[in-house]
Amino acid sequence: xxxNLTLFAQAVTFSAFIWFTVKFIWxxxxxxIETRQKTIADGLxxxxxxxxxxxxxxxxxxxxxxxxxxxxxxxLAQAEKRAAQMIDEAKSAxxxxxxxxxxxxxxxxxxxxxxxxxxxxxxxxxxxxxGAEKILRREVDAKAHGELLESIKRQL
Amino acid sequence: xxxxxxxxxxxxxxxxxxxxxxxxGEEHGGFWALNVDSLIVSILLGxxxxxxxxxxxxxxxxxxxxxxQALIELLIDFVDEQAKGIxxxxxxHRFVAPLALTVFVWVVLMNAMDFLPADLVGLVxxxxxxxxxxxxxxxxxNTTFALSISVLVLTIVFAISVKGVGGWLHELFxxxxxxxxxxxxxNFLFQMVEYVSKTLSHSLRLFGNMYAGxxxxxxxxMWAATGLWGTIFGSVLGLGWAIFHILIVxxxxxxxxxxxxxxxxxxxxxx
Numbered sequence: 452x453x454x455n456l457t458l459f460a461q462a463v464t465f466s467a468f469i470w471f472t473v474k475f476i477w478x479x480x481x482x483x484i485e486t487r488q489k490t491i492a493d494g495l496x497x498x499x500x501x502x503x504x505x506x507x508x509x510x511x512x513x514x515x516x517x518x519x520x521x522x523x524x525x526x527l528a529q530a531e532k533r534a535a536q537m538i539d540e541a542k543s544a545x546x547x548x549x550x551x552x553x554x555x556x557x558x559x560x561x562x563x564x565x566x567x568x569x570x571x572x573x574x575x576x577x578x579x580x581x582g583a584e585k586i587l588r589r590e591v592d593a594k595a596h597g598e599l600l601e602s603i604k605r606q607l
Numbered sequence: 608x609x610x611x612x613x614x615x616x617x618x619x620x621x622x623x624x625x626x627x628x629x630x631x632g633e634e635h636g637g638f639w640a641l642n643v644d645s646l647i648v649s650i651l652l653g654x655x656x657x658x659x660x661x662x663x664x665x666x667x668x669x670x671x672x673x674x675x676q677a678l679i680e681l682l683i684d685f686v687d688e689q690a691k692g693i694x695x696x697x698x699x700h701r702f703v704a705p706l707a708l709t710v711f712v713w714v715v716l717m718n719a720m721d722f723l724p725a726d727l728v729g730l731v732x733x734x735x736x737x738x739x740x741x742x743x744x745x746x747x748x749n750t751t752f753a754l755s756i757s758v759l760v761l762t763i764v765f766a767i768s769v770k771g772v773g774g775w776l777h778e779l780f781x782x783x784x785x786x787x788x789x790x791x792x793x794n795f796l797f798q799m800v801e802y803v804s805k806t807l808s809h810s811l812r813l814f815g816n817m818y819a820g821x822x823x824x825x826x827x828x829m830w831a832a833t834g835l836w837g838t839i840f841g842s843v844l845g846l847g848w849a850i851f852h853i854l855i856v857x858x859x860x861x862x863x864x865x866x867x868x869x870x871x872x873x874x875x876x877x878x
Contacts, residue, residue, distance in 0.1 A: 453748075454638065454748060454749060454752065455628070455637070455638050455639070455640040455641065455642065455749060456631065456638060456639055456640060456641050457640075457641050457642040457645055457646060457747070457749035457750070457753070458749045458752055458753050458756070459753070460641060460646050460753075461645070461646065461649060461744075461749055461750045461753030461754070462753040462754075462756060462757045464646070464649060464650055464653060464753075465709075465713075465753060465754055465757050466757065468653045468657050468709050468713060469705070469706050469709045469757075471657055471661070471709075472657060472660075472705040472706070472708055472709040473701075473702055473705040473706070475661055475664075476657070476660055476661055476664050476705065476708070477683075477700065477704060477705035477708065478700075479664045479665070479667060480660075480664045480667055480679065480680065480683050481683075481700055482669075483664075483667040483668060483669045483672075483676075483680075484669075484680060484683070484684070486669030487669040487670070487672075490669065490670075
């Protein structure tokens with residue numbers, strides 16, 4: 452264990468290596484590492500940004516879909532309501548039409564009945580007259596008793 | 608075996624533990640000498656390690672990294688995390704974190720030299736130096752002290768640059784006990800002890816671990832001198848120790864780096 456000049460020689464060597472590392476190695480490596488770290492950090496930030504905007508647009512799309520669905524449901528409900536209304540209208544129109552037709556038919560029937568009754572009355576009157584004529588042919592002048600017969604006819 | 612002829616165990620170990628020292632003056636064993644082995648190996652390792660990182664960093668992209676780049680980024684990220692956890696007093700990217708990276712990479716590589724089999728390396732290094740070639744630079748006190756003293760100088764430099772010369776001197780004499788002039792010697796003594804013990808423990812911890820690891824390997828390799836079964840036994844033990852040593856190598860480098868950061872962080876603190 453003897454110290455000699457090697458001590459200083461080694462110290463000089465050491466300083467030379469330190470100087471070299473300080474000057475030519477550390478800054479360059481550090482720059483590369485820091486640049487990469489920045490790149491990675493930027494990339495991560497961009498990814499985060501993308502994730503957030505994706506989330507936002509998903510939410511927007513969801514809202515849009517929801518709105519469209521609501522609108523469709525509304526339209527459907529309106530259409531159903533309208534259809535029901537139309538059916539009701541058609542029903543009432545048909546009922547009205549039927550009623551009218553029934554009334555017309557009833558009136559016609561009544562008319563017919565009246566007419567038949569009129570005819571029947573005429574025929575009964577003429578029958579009665581004919582019967583009476585037959586009975587009274589000989590004793591009663593048709594003309595003389597016509598007035599009376601007419602009044603009977605009216606009573607029928 | 609390393610050298611020609613019969614060797615006693617202590618000779619074997621001593622041989623492996625002798626430096627390739629080149630004296631700069633006439634006298635041998637004095638201060639004016641260089642451990643060429645530690646110097647060459649550490650410089651080569653530094654060039655390889657730091658150079659590899661530099662090569663990768665030059666082609667670094669901020670896009671998708673290659674596997675190579677990912678490895679370096681992991682390493683840098685790891686060191687930066689440690690620095691971030693300890694050093695809050697300024698911009699760590701300006702000096703402290705790259706310093707920690709340098710320390711960590713270099714010390715790991717120097718420690719890892721321990722895994723090379725001593726006698727195989729000896730076959731090569733004998734062409735360079737017949738009388739020993741230590742290829743684990745951190746098992747050389749000169750290297751660990753060079754590191755820790757450099758860190759000490761850096762802490763003083765940073766303390767002065769943060770607090771100013773006045774502030775630093777003030778702290779030297781007025782902390783930790785108080786401002787009273789009678790306490791100045793005590794404070795100064797305390798601060799000196801702190802600086803010295805920091806530096807000593809910083810370097811000797813690393814040195815001790817690596818030196819012990821090296822010696823243990825050498826002791827295990829001596830089994831090879833006892834015959835075939837001894838060789839097998841020694842190899843198995845060597846493998847076990849090598850696996851455990853991976854932990855020590857990394858842990859010691861990590862501790863050395865952490866302490867470097869801690870000391871520099873303390874230098875930035877105001878008392």
